[in-house]
Amino acid sequence: MTDFSALDRFLQNNRQSHLDELFELLRIASISADSTKGAEMAQAANWVEAKLASGGLKTKQIHGDGPPLVYAESAPVPGKPVVLIYGHYDVQPVDPLHLWDSPPFEPVLKDGNIVARGSTDDKGQMLTHVQSVLAWHQCGQKLPLQVKFLIEGQEENGSEVLEAKLAEITEQIACDVIVISDSSQYAKGQPAITYGLRGIAYYELRVHGPKADLHSGSFGGAVTNPALALARILTEMKTADGKIQLPGFYDSVVELVPSEREMWASMNFSDEVFAKQLGVDALTGEAGYTTLERRWARPTFDVHGLLGGYQGEGGKTIIPSWAAAKISFRLVPNQDPKTVSKQLQEFVHSHTPPGVRVEIVDLHGGRGVMVNPNSKFMRGAMQAVHEGFDAMPVLIREGGSIPIVAQMVEATKADVLLLGWGLDDDGAHSPNEKFCLEDYYRGIRASSRLWHYLAE
């Protein structure tokens, strides 16, 4: 029989130590993209492992070509589900450093927020689950199910070690549901559970023309300009009203269902406020869909960068020998990046003007993730978040992609719960990254309930 009041009392009495411990971890400059930070990566991994071990979990580190994975597990509970908590102890780089109001690895409290690199992404959010498991242990209560932790050190830099080790550890991390807190609430005071992520298919398109740059005076008008050919191909890839033109692109798209559309329509989202926030005078997108639908549940095509020709001051009169674009398609559940690659090949083949040659470089891809919003785990999570945050969570999707999640789901065949404790404006990859102090405590409380409700 779970004694929530004992857990609540314990959490209340340990607010300061929970904060102190997060500060300890935040002081470690574990920037995975910085190859000079090997010692810090090891220090952060050791810190996380020691913390988990102090709660009676069996721990170990899994070593590969990069920062180690920290693995821990509590005792098995026969007949009950197994939960895998995924998170990461690495952080983003801190540039531009001069825009920080305080040093990124000297955490401070400011306006009710914990300000430090990694505060929300993901040390603070990840630690809520560690603290809640420790709280059960320290209150002398037996966890009602087995928890496993898999905390990696490369999430911000490609998850290569985890990807390489995934097949090897699949049995070890076998579970019924994966819990991840590495995202955001819907808004301040409005917690959310994310039940869908978009996938991605990312390419570089390179258009090759004449063998060398040509003088545009002597040759202009007689050859296909690679930059203009690129512009034409990109333009033809999406209609003005937002329909992507790759052949068969929408065939496997999971369409929105009326209940989702109703739920999101009721969310009090203001296009006007959103546009103002982004600094644009109008929102645009696929005809027939709202802004939230376009961001969360519809596939898109975007250009991320344009390259080629003269980029300096003033003018230089050349027909560039080549031009290129970084592009991607965001995919919705059921779309397969491999299929999109074939469709893109076909499209480019039939839309390349004479006089140029187009090369497609496949940079990376990952499928979207869709969670059953009506599963029993989801119901348990709703209840836990409700109690932890004193507000009923809304069900949202997220437009971004976490390719490693799709891979773990595929490997374990488990459900996944995306429980974001952060806020959209936390600046996860920006200067002055923050995490609301009370949300840290609410996250710990919600997590402490979660083990109970998932076991029910």
Place this chain on the structure above:
Amino acid sequence: MTDFSALDRFLQNNRQSHLDELFELLRIASISADSTKGAEMAQAANWVEAKLASGGLKTKQIHGDGPPLVYAESAPVPGKPVVLIYGHYDVQPVDPLHLWDSPPFEPVLKDGNIVARGSTDDKGQMLTHVQSVLAWHQCGQKLPLQVKFLIEGQEENGSEVLEAKLAEITEQIACDVIVISDSSQYAKGQPAITYGLRGIAYYELRVHGPKADLHSGSFGGAVTNPALALARILTEMKTADGKIQLPGFYDSVVELVPSEREMWASMNFSDEVFAKQLGVDALTGEAGYTTLERRWARPTFDVHGLLGGYQGEGGKTIIPSWAAAKISFRLVPNQDPKTVSKQLQEFVHSHTPPGVRVEIVDLHGGRGVMVNPNSKFMRGAMQAVHEGFDAMPVLIREGGSIPIVAQMVEATKADVLLLGWGLDDDGAHSPNEKFCLEDYYRGIRASSRLWHYLAE
């Protein structure tokens, strides 16, 4: 009475000294774009001035904010035309230096060519006129007309001093015809006179979207992507069959006349050879025109560079805050760059998608030049080139632009003769720049005839 045989004998006897003198000038590294070369610029200007003074011309240097203009004039000849010879003593930069087979400022003879930076552009070509005027002087023959020289040191870097001084010196350079040798023959063994140059209107288009780069996962699909908006505007600016879509763009275009089209059609130009030379599998362009017509006599639209967003290795998932393109229109005679600017404004205004703002930066412009191919000066030049090169020149136009020529023509109201002694493959702005040794001598001979025939 002109004694051509005395002139020819003199030129024959002075081949070595004419070459030695060109080598002297080529050894001076007068790179106008390199701000550390002030001493070399002065040295080259002094060399040219001293050479002209040695032929009995009155000389002076005109100083402004940059390398000086060298001005010289022979005695007036009442009742005869005045000729202004324009040229330049500055040269292009030498990068990439490692592609040169010999040091760029140590001229050598190789396979019948003078190889050095500036050999064809424009020290070698310009010097043909200096040598021919000196030859008349040294043979004791009186020039049959007044020649004026205006040799600048910034042609490769914007002609700013000349542009700034043009109004001030207009009276001084008053003339009936301007002679310029800074271009090419039609082909090896086939001299040409250029009777038309295209103009240019050069811009940077900057498309501004959200106030900062956005995460393309969270926001993709809901805002107009500036790079894609740019691609669409560029694409809509020209149809797939090469028609420029600015409103009224073709209104003032001087159309080709049947005699020009016949003349060029007879020129034995091979699309196949040309395409192979450029390394493209097809030539393209405005429907209804041949390749020479497209290059010489039709306006065009080209993109010179694309900028914006992520340009590094691999992929970064942003919607860039802005994107830009360097673009230009090549104009044919009668088109005015100022009018084109207005047409572009109008076009962009009506083709900008919602959610972005387009800024047009006017970088530079210049009108085209058209010479009456049937004038008496042209007839005289045809005869002089014929005798100098032992071949009848063909009449061509050139796709490039020399904005300062249009300005000088406008200031002086003079005719202009574009007598190119170079070859298309001289590599004027490339490593291993060359100038055919025999064409240097032929150019001097043609020039020595020119003064006679222009005075007739």
